[in-house]
Amino acid sequence: MCNIEIVIMNNKVIIFSAPSGAGKSTVVNHLLGLHPELEFSISATSRAPRGQEKHGVEYYFFTSDEFRSMIAEDKFVEYEEVYAGSFYGTLRSEVERIWAKGHVIIFDIDVQGGVNLKRIFGEQAFSIFIQAPSVEVLRERLIGRGTDTPEAIEKRVAKAASEMEFAAGKFDYTLINDDLQTALAEAEHIVDVFLKK
Ligand code: 5GP
Numbered sequence: 522m523c524n525i526e527i528v529i530m531n532n533k534v535i536i537f538s539a540p541s542g543a544g545k546s547t548v549v550n551h552l553l554g555l556h557p558e559l560e561f562s563i564s565a566t567s568r569a570p571r572g573q574e575k576h577g578v579e580y581y582f583f584t585s586d587e588f589r590s591m592i593a594e595d596k597f598v599e600y601e602e603v604y605a606g607s608f609y610g611t612l613r614s615e616v617e618r619i620w621a622k623g624h625v626i627i628f629d630i631d632v633q634g635g636v637n638l639k640r641i642f643g644e645q646a647f648s649i650f651i652q653a654p655s656v657e658v659l660r661e662r663l664i665g666r667g668t669d670t671p672e673a674i675e676k677r678v679a680k681a682a683s684e685m686e687f688a689a690g691k692f693d694y695t696l697i698n699d700d701l702q703t704a705l706a707e708a709e710h711i712v713d714v715f716l717k718k
Contacts, residue, residue: 534627534628534638535627536639536649537629538684539653540684542660555709558716559627560625562616562619564580564610564630565612591610592608597612598610601633604680611630611638636691647693647694647715649711650695650696652695659678
């Protein structure tokens with residue numbers, strides 16, 4: 522815990538939160554491609570890998586029991602039970618790993634986690650909420666992605682609606698992803714301004 526507090530003095534973090542289907546991964550991947558000094562924080566999760574996901578690439582995958590033990594050992598900067606029975610969290614070791622390289626961390630994290638991280642990192646953090654134009658568009662995007670069951674999609678849509686309500690006013694910036702190219706250009710600009718600060 523001490524190590525993180527010391528390194529916090531010299532490092533920046535960018536926090537992206539959004540309901541799933543709002544286009545967060547697309548925006549994050551676009552920025553990662555533009556700025557070599559940005560590095561994605563790989564979260565730990567107790568959910569099962571989807572599709573081609575691999576341990577140590579998209580997530581560090583653990584069983585629920587392993588995840589609970591790591592909580593008890595205070596290994597997380599923050600964690601949330603994002604969906605019933607599915608834990609997600611940011612490992613202290615991950616933050617240390619990225620900062621040790623002098624990189625700026627990009628977090629892709631749920632709304633509650635984003636608010637928590639902003640509180641922890643304060644002025645060193647730039648927090649961005651990505652909003653999809655409507656709940657209906659969000660549902661269509663999740664169906665189009667084809668990676669979730671209809672039941673899982675309804676769970677995500679219900680969560681998205683409450684997240685949009687909760688997020689209002691709690692982030693440094695709200696990026697509306699109506700037209701993707703416009704949203705990407707806007708993301709580039711606001712991140713440039715933050716990195717040059
Ligand atoms: P997915 O299962 O679609 O990959 O992610 C579900 C949700 O968990 C997304 O909103 C994602 O941003 C969030 N998430 C991913 N990593 C973390 C984390 O480390 N902490 C928290 N609180 N949420 C996370």
